Each structure stands twice: as structure tokens, then as C-alpha cells.
Amino acid sequence: MILIGNSDSVDIGALPLSQTERAVAMKKQRSPVTYRYESTDALLFELRMRSRIVDSAYALLASGIRFTTFEYSEGREPYWFRMVNGGLRLNPDIQPSEAILDIFYNGRAYAVECATAIVIVLYRAVLESIGRGPFNLYFRDLLLYDWHYDEDLRMKSIDNIEEANVGDVLYFKNPDHAPDQPQWQGENTVLLPGGVHYGHGIGIKSTEGIIAGLNRRRRPGSQISAYLTDRVVFPDFAYLRRLSGIVGRIGSSIYIQNL
Structure with a gap:
């Protein structure tokens, strides 16, 4: 839920927002977490x-x-x-x-x-x-x-992937990465509209696509998959x-x- 000041709710429909901005606002408005803004x-x-x-x-x-x-x-x-x-x-x-x-x-x-x-x-x-x-x-x-x-x-940062929004920075961990490729121990991504991610070196892919890309850089024979962590990072x-x-x-x- 979004609150303005101490208690005022906000009419998302009345705000001059782009499609991306409105989607973020609506997700925050529907959330069980209270998002409070001074104005x-x-x-x-x-x-x-x-x-x-x-x-x-x-x-x-x-x-x-x-x-x-x-x-x-x-x-x-x-x-x-x-x-x-x-x-x-x-x-x-x-x-x-x-x-x-x-x-x-x-x-x-x-x-x-x-x-x-x-x-x-x-x-x-x-x-x-x-x-x-x-x-x-x-x-x-x-x-x-x-x-x-x-x-x-x-x-x-918060540790709640359910509250991730477009523009947040997420992290995919690859715990069994190839020893000679430490650069693939994980991937930092920006969450984009449509549930896809931008990751440097991997490009724009779905969650499953990022995981598949990291899994190709695992130790030979590994059965331990890369995964999306719960950490959500964003600017103040x-x-x-x-x-x-x-x-x-x-x-x-x-x-x-x-x-």
C-alpha cells in the first residue's frame, strides 16, 4: 500500500505516469507492505x-x-x-x-x-x-x-524478492561455477518491464534464461543450479x-x- 505523509492514500489513476511507472505504482499499491512517501x-x-x-x-x-x-x-x-x-x-x-x-x-x-x-x-x-x-x-x-x-x-536493500520492482537490482548466484571462471560466480541484473533482466555479459533475458546462461558456466558435471536470490537492491x-x-x-x- 502507498501512503502519502502520515495517512493519506494516493489515487494512482490521477497521476501523470508512463506505462512502466504506473505498473510499479500499482504493484506497490497492491502490496501488503506499506510504502510511505512524504509527498x-x-x-x-x-x-x-x-x-x-x-x-x-x-x-x-x-x-x-x-x-x-x-x-x-x-x-x-x-x-x-x-x-x-x-x-x-x-x-x-x-x-x-x-x-x-x-x-x-x-x-x-x-x-x-x-x-x-x-x-x-x-x-x-x-x-x-x-x-x-x-x-x-x-x-x-x-x-x-x-x-x-x-x-x-x-x-x-531488502531480502524479499516478492517486493522487487522494475528498476531494482537483483542477484543470481552460481554456487558451483567453473573454478577457472570466477566472473561467472553470479550475475547482477536490473529488473526490466515484462519480468526480464538486463545483465552485462548475458544481455536481456528472462529469469530462466539468466539461470540457464549461468548453468552453462558451472563446474563440469555439476548438478547444483544457479538461482535468483532474495536480495533486492535500489537507490535511496x-x-x-x-x-x-x-x-x-x-x-x-x-x-x-x-x-
Whole structure:
């Protein structure tokens, strides 16, 4: 159930929503879990950012970015500096928004593993949700490496796959993966409309398709199947919405517009 403020319910039908956003809202409205928002605008911010996560997943796939291990990761100069551990560090002379968008414009110049790709998807969705000014202000020290992410991204999680919604990040575990292919010990995915997933290196597939793909990377003769875990990960939408109202900083002072 969705509640606005302390007790007000919301009329989903009256909100200006896309098909994807309305489906998310209706699932939350029908849920036995109570989803509380401080305002209708806060609900709308989350729904629209979820749509942008979906759009970013499709865009990253279309960019041609390649799948690889940390050992062989690649980034494009002058936007990113490749570190010894395979992480890609933002060049301090480059605006964070420019560096993130370059991955989508020039994907074939980049090669990363699956967790890094998911973080890239989230960064683009955040950029499009809060705007270039706040993004460049708060995401200045980007490092693309595994599940490392900027402290202002702020991820949250629950262990209830039944409450997974479009735009959430899910994890498929492959407990008996081939020993010489540790990169296939699991797959991070973004849940897309229609119950399919985007996973870097696997593409867009159903739950069964992701599991089948991981099972092909198991130890020879293994009978232990990969499986979808209960963990559901998503950005702290309320916190990011507050960042979208920050329009400037001088010294230790920040300037905020009303949301």
C-alpha cells in the first residue's frame, strides 16, 4: 500500500505516469507492505527514476560496451584513468556527467565486469534525475570498480524478492561455477518491464534464461543450479531527491531550492 505523509492514500489513476511507472505504482499499491512517501512529488521522483534506470540499462546494452574481468578492463582517456586493480578513476579535470555519458556514447571503447556495469547504469539514471549541476557537485570522485560507488549514491536493500520492482537490482548466484571462471560466480541484473533482466555479459533475458546462461558456466558435471536470490537492491530515492534541490555550494555552505 502507498501512503502519502502520515495517512493519506494516493489515487494512482490521477497521476501523470508512463506505462512502466504506473505498473510499479500499482504493484506497490497492491502490496501488503506499506510504502510511505512524504509527498506525491517524492513518489513521482522514485517512479521516474526507476524509468530512467530501465532506459539506462537499454542504453548501456546498445552502446556496445564489452564484458571482461578486472584484469582486462578498459576505459577511454581523457575521461578515465585505469588503475592497477582494473578500476576506472575519473580524471579530476573532467566533469562527472561528461565522463558517465561518454560511456554511453562510446561504449566500444570500454570493457568492464557485470557489477561495474550496473553501477554505471545507476549513475546515468541519477544524472538524468537530479540534473548535471547537483551530479557534478556531489559525484566528483567517481571510481568504477566492482560494487564500489560514491557515498552519495546511497543504496538500500531488502531480502524479499516478492517486493522487487522494475528498476531494482537483483542477484543470481552460481554456487558451483567453473573454478577457472570466477566472473561467472553470479550475475547482477536490473529488473526490466515484462519480468526480464538486463545483465552485462548475458544481455536481456528472462529469469530462466539468466539461470540457464549461468548453468552453462558451472563446474563440469555439476548438478547444483544457479538461482535468483532474495536480495533486492535500489537507490535511496528520497535522499537523491533532496540532492536534486541543491543548486550551489560556497565553502561549507550549500544553497537549496524548495522541493
